[in-house]
Amino acid sequence: MNDERHDPEIIRQLEDARYEAMLGKDTGALMRLLDERLIYMHSSGVTDTRGSYLDGLRSGLWNYRQIGRSDVRIEVQGDVALVFGKLAIQLMSNDSLKSFETRALAVWYRRQDRWQLIAVHSGALSAAP
Template sequence: MTDDTLTTAEVESRIRTLEDERYAAVIARDIDRFIELAHPDLVYTHSNAEIDTLDSYVGKLRSGHYLYHRIDHPVSRIVVSGDTAVVVGEMHADLTAGGVRKQLANRALAVWVREGDGWLLLAYQPTVIPESDR
């Protein structure tokens, strides 16, 4: 069965698995796996509003600019429309960015698109959760 014949529930399950895999890849520094999961036109926005392409983000991963120590990413909703899946959730992480240890608490939106028989991460957008809402 290919992804284009799956039910919405099956697509949602597949997307949850892919989300787990992409976060696990950056924690493990498995950059090749992250690249396999990402669309070539990836738009990766950070919570400080910096924007990376696939190439620039991968460069930062390879150089050690971003070192992820822990990431929790609860998913509250996945919306599937045609060949697009939007993941709504949160991303809580301990990481080192540019040599500075940080803790993040973000709401997050990830966009996956169907490419052939699979799905690729096209865009990611986190937003800082205010202290009063944590």
């Protein structure tokens, strides 16, 4: 019997909803998905809180055009879920189109039967020589 609290499919659905909200600039959906204590470490090394990340989406600092995900692995242990993966991102930032690839780790935390994203850490992948 599979305990649904430990089902990686739930986390996969939450990740799908998060990326859909990022692409659609749906800050309401993101407010529900992102923990108030979120620390978001971008591949550039810039760190955001939930508030500053949402402000960046609202202001157009990040205007995601495409987010491709691959090599996704989800590990659920108790009240923590780790999502490892590779991202291929296209976004407009400061009137400039940027395309890059990263490896990312997203950390989801369950409290009171509700999963929320509490941390993201990504690192840029350098272009192949």
